Amino acid sequence: MTDMTxxxxxxxxxxxxxxxxxxxxxxxxxxxxxxxxxxGLAFIxxxxxxxxxxxxxxxxxxxxxxxxxxLAALRREWMIVLVALWCVMSFAWSxxxxxxxxxxxxxxxxxxxxxxxxxxxAPITFVKIIFVTSSLTGLASLLLGRARSDGMGxxxxxxxxxxxxxxxxxxxxxxxxxxxxxxxxxxxxxTAIATLLLGxxxxxxxxxxxxxxxxxxxxxVFGGIFVLQRMTPYLRLVTVALAIVLFASMxxxxxxxxxxxxxxxxxxxxxxxxxxxxxxxxxxxxxxIAERPLFGVGFQAFWVHGQPIAEQLWADFGxxxxxxxxxxxxxxxxxxxxxxxxxxxxxxxxxxxxWSCLGWAIRSPSAASxxxxxxxxxxxxxxxxxxxxxxxxxxxxxxxxxxxxxxHRIKTDLYSPKNRVSRHFASNCVYQAG
Numbered sequence: 001m002t003d004m005t006x007x008x009x010x011x012x013x014x015x016x017x018x019x020x021x022x023x024x025x026x027x028x029x030x031x032x033x034x035x036x037x038x039x040g041l042a043f044i045x046x047x048x049x050x051x052x053x054x055x056x057x058x059x060x061x062x063x064x065x066x067x068x069x070x071l072a073a074l075r076r077e078w079m080i081v082l083v084a085l086w087c088v089m090s091f092a093w094s095x096x097x098x099x100x101x102x103x104x105x106x107x108x109x110x111x112x113x114x115x116x117x118x119x120x121x122a123p124i125t126f127v128k129i130i131f132v133t134s135s136l137t138g139l140a141s142l143l144l145g146r147a148r149s150d151g152m153g154x155x156x157x158x159x160x161x162x163x164x165x166x167x168x169x170x171x172x173x174x175x176x177x178x179x180x181x182x183x184x185x186x187x188x189x190x191t192a193i194a195t196l197l198l199g200x201x202x203x204x205x206x207x208x209x210x211x212x213x214x215x216x217x218x219x220x221v222f223g224g225i226f227v228l229q230r231m232t233p234y235l236r237l238v239t240v241a242l243a244i245v246l247f248a249s250m251x252x253x254x255x256x257x258x259x260x261x262x263x264x265x266x267x268x269x270x271x272x273x274x275x276x277x278x279x280x281x282x283x284x285x286x287x288x289i290a291e292r293p294l295f296g297v298g299f300q301a302f303w304v305h306g307q308p309i310a311e312q313l314w315a316d317f318g319x320x321x322x323x324x325x326x327x328x329x330x331x332x333x334x335x336x337x338x339x340x341x342x343x344x345x346x347x348x349x350x351x352x353x354x355w356s357c358l359g360w361a362i363r364s365p366s367a368a369s370x371x372x373x374x375x376x377x378x379x380x381x382x383x384x385x386x387x388x389x390x391x392x393x394x395x396x397x398x399x400x401x402x403x404x405x406x407x408h409r410i411k412t413d414l415y416s417p418k419n420r421v422s423r424h425f426a427s428n429c430v431y432q433a434g
Contacts, residue, residue, distance in 0.1 A: 030120040033062045035129045037113060041395040042133040042167075046140070046157045052393045059113030062120060073119040073405075074112065079349050080404055081115070083390065084108040086342045087299035094298025095307075103300045106392035114401030123368035123406050128188070130371070130399065131178055134171040135195045138202055141167070154205035160324065164202060165211030166396070169378065171199030172215055176222060177371035184367060214381045218374045278328045278385070280316075284309065285327045288336045296339035330383035349404060350389060354380050356407030364410075372403045 040047070040054030047054070063070055074081055088104030091097050117126065141156025141164060148154075153161030175196035179189050203215060288297065288309070303310050305322060314322045327333040334343040354376040361373035379388045379400070391397045 030062065031125055033058045034117045034121055038129050038395065038398065039133050041393065041398055042137050044393060045159060045163065055393060056109065062116050063112060070116050073115050077115050077405055077408065080111055080401060083346055083349065084111040087338060090296065090298045090338055093295050094301040096298065096301045096304050099304060100298040100301050103392055107390060110392050110397060111401055114398045115405055118402040118405030126402055127174060127177065127368045127371050131174045134174055137167055138171050138195065138198045141202060142198065153207040156202065161206045162208050165206035165208030168199045168202035168206060169211050169215045171195055172203060173218060173374045174371050175199055177367045177374065180370065181367035210382060210385060214378045217381055218378045221377050222370065222374055281327050282329065282332055284313065285332045285336050292339060294339045294341050296335065296337045299337050302336055326387045328385055330387050330389060333387045346390065353404040353407045356411055357403055360407065360410045372406060375399060376403055
């Protein structure tokens with residue numbers, strides 16, 4: 001695997017031309033460090049703090065290796081850095097000061113390492129690393145053979161079926177992105193076919209309705225991207241406008257059948273009319289937001305042992321472990337913790353990244369652009385019923401951070417008339433990776 005530093009795409013083109021021998025396989029320190037860091041994040045479920053430590057050691061090695069370039073990258077991505085700093089600063093009004101400060105610092109480290117990785121690796125190199133680490137977690141989950149005691153879902157190396165389903169969905173998405181990219185060597189694409197089947201099998205075994213529906217939806221989105229890529233910009237604009245009108249019309253039509261559709265959905269998924277208590281949870285969350293609308297209760301300072309309302313909710317929902325529970329909506333949950341100000345900034349950054357990655361995939365299709373577009377669209381779907389960003393020491397959050405950075409770089413580098421050579425950033429030059 002090779003990398004692309006923040007020195008610019010021109011240097012990447014020059015380095016790529018020196019790899020004339022097709023059998024040459026080189027390792028770069030940047031790619032190796034990123035692989036170790038992401039491997040640690042991917043295997044945190046079975047390794048626990050050892051996985052987080054592996055991520056920190058490898059990630060901080062990248063951070064300190066080129067401090068000048070890394071500081072420039074962090075200045076460029078000041079908005080996502082500001083999100084992390086806001087979470088840290090929330091210790092000032094948190095009832096659980098030490099916990100908020102600790103988790104805020106951990107999130108800040110995750111953000112810093114994620115930004116550095118994005119600015120030190122070519123997008124395709126990052127995607128290959130995600131492919132390898134996801135394949136390893138998938139194989140480990142299959143070989144472990146661990147399922148829930150009640151038979152309601154497979155677990156693998158994870159603590160819940162939803163965690164397994166999310167990891168399996170990631171494996172399906174990255175495998176699809178690699179399979180469809182004809183510029184990648186056959187060894188990668190053939191391997192991706194096998195891992196695609198593995199991911200699909202684990203996804204079904206996980207029995208998570210949300211993960212299944214969201215993954216099927218992104219596959220449909222991929223089909224839409226495939227069609228749009230072959231259209232002229234004008235025809236693309238017309239098609240998108242017609243699709244929006246059609247989608248709005250379908251919503252109006254289906255709204256008249258809401259009761260029947262809701263019953264069918266609940267029967268298929270086994271949920272109750274409150275979506276397993278989500279509406280009750282949201283009512284409590286809105287009460288918390290009304291009490292502290294601007295700043296919230298503090299980063300990760302609600303679901304804490306000893307917090308009266310949290311203890312009551314755990315008791316009401318029968319959560320004996322008193323962990324792994326949330327408000328099942330990203331915007332609502334984050335507004336409770338960091339207020340409407342912090343949540344608005346997070347949402348602005350996230351939606352911007354979704355839009356940038358989608359545009360990247362349509363204008364310059366590649367394994368990297370397709371992966372990031374599908375991954376971000378899936379999270380956009382899930383954010384209304386789950387909490388998808390931003391967590392410390394989380395592989396999903398790490399991918400989001402790199403997607404934000406790559407989307408920013410694509411927007412400013414690929415289409416800048418002052419830097420035409422940068423167009424190689426998302427084209428053939430990134431496929432010289434081993």
